[in-house]
Amino acid sequence: KSLMEFTLYIRLTWVFLLAILTGDAVNAQVYINEFLASNATVTRDPDFDEYADWIELYNAGSSSVNLNGYCLTDDLSEPDKWCITQDLVIAAKGYALIWTDGKNTGLHAGFKISQLGEEIGLFSPALVLLDSVSFSTQAIDISTGRSPDGSGNWMLFTTPTPGSSNSTTAYKGMVYHVPEFSVTGGLYKTSQ
Numbered sequence: 001k002s003l004m005e006f007t008l009y010i011r012l013t014w015v016f017l018l019a020i021l022t023g024d025a026v027n028a029q030v031y032i033n034e035f036l037a038s039n040a041t042v043t044r045d046p047d048f049d050e051y052a053d054w055i056e057l058y059n060a061g062s063s064s065v066n067l068n069g070y071c072l073t074d075d076l077s078e079p080d081k082w083c084i085t086q087d088l089v090i091a092a093k094g095y096a097l098i099w100t101d102g103k104n105t106g107l108h109a110g111f112k113i114s115q116l117g118e119e120i121g122l123f124s125p126a127l128v129l130l131d132s133v134s135f136s137t138q139a140i141d142i143s144t145g146r147s148p149d150g151s152g153n154w155m156l157f158t159t160p161t162p163g164s165s166n167s168t169t170a171y172k173g174m175v176y177h178v179p180e181f182s183v184t185g186g187l188y189k190t191s192q
Contacts, residue, residue, distance in 0.1 A: 029061030030070070031131045032122050033095065034145030036160050037138040038115040043162050045099050045108075052101035053113050055120060056162055059090040060150035066090075069125030072098060074111050076132060079123040082109040093149075097163045115140075139174060 034056040036042060045052045055072060059065050067088040073081035082104065090096045097107070104110030113120060117136040124130055133154065135144055143160035147153055147170040155170035183192050 029059055030065055030067070030090065030122065031058050031060060031146065031150050032056075032120055032133055033058035033149055034143050034157070034161065034166055035100075035113065035120060035133075035135075036141070036143040036162070037113045037117075037135070038140045038142075040140045042141050042143075042160050045101065047099075047106065047108065048101070048103065050101070052099045052108075054162055055098045055100055055109075055113070056145070057090060057096045057098065057122065058146075058149050059092055059094050059096075062092050064089050064091045064094070067096060071123040071125075071127065072100075072109055073121045073123070074100075074113055074118050076119055076121045076129070079121065079127045079129070081111055083125075095163045095165075142174075145170075 032055060035054065037053050039051045039053050041051060043054070044050065057067070067084050067090055068086060069083060071080045071083040073079055075081060084107070086106070088096055088107065099108045100111060100113045101108050102110060102112045115138050117134075117138070119132060119134040121132040122130045133144075138144065139156075141158075141160070143157045143162075144154060145157055145161070145166040147155040147166050149166055155166075155172060156174065157166060157168055157170055159168040161168055
């Protein structure tokens with residue numbers, strides 16, 4: 001009898017491990033795809049009617065994924081800072097938008113992302129790090145996202161695309177033009 005119990009234990013252990021490994025493989029297809037850390041005029045949050053910062057998740061896989069139990073954080077040492085506590089199915093090649101306004105209700109994270117820069121992490125329900133991004137100071141109404149969706153290529157978007165493909169014009173970085181004057185200021189009797 002003990003040999004049968006041991007064999008059953010081994011089989012159940014393998015089934016459990018296979019379920020975990022399969023789940024992590026499915027989880028690995030979800031990415032942080034775009035975020036806006038300084039939303040002044042881009043998209044209004046329909047729940048609270050305000051311009052809140054947001055994080056967009058993208059499912060690069062070929063099947064849908066329920067994000068219930070997934071966690072987002074702005075501190076990688078605290079992986080479960082905010083977890084999705086409701087069914088949120090993201091279709092294959094689909095998007096989900098999480099508001100980072102500190103409201104801690106529904107799809108509103110219990111933290112805010114900082115315009116001054118920080119890190120964002122996405123964790124599986126087992127608190128395995130699936131994706132992360134660190135960023136520096138962000139410009140108002142310019143998002144940072146992957147181009148193309150789900151790739152490792154981070155770009156800036158002057159036309160953010162929350163909840164849809166990052167298909168607008170993408171830029172590698174910010175260029176701040178400083179005007180240079182060819183003559184010094186003053187009053188002149190002739191045209192300059």
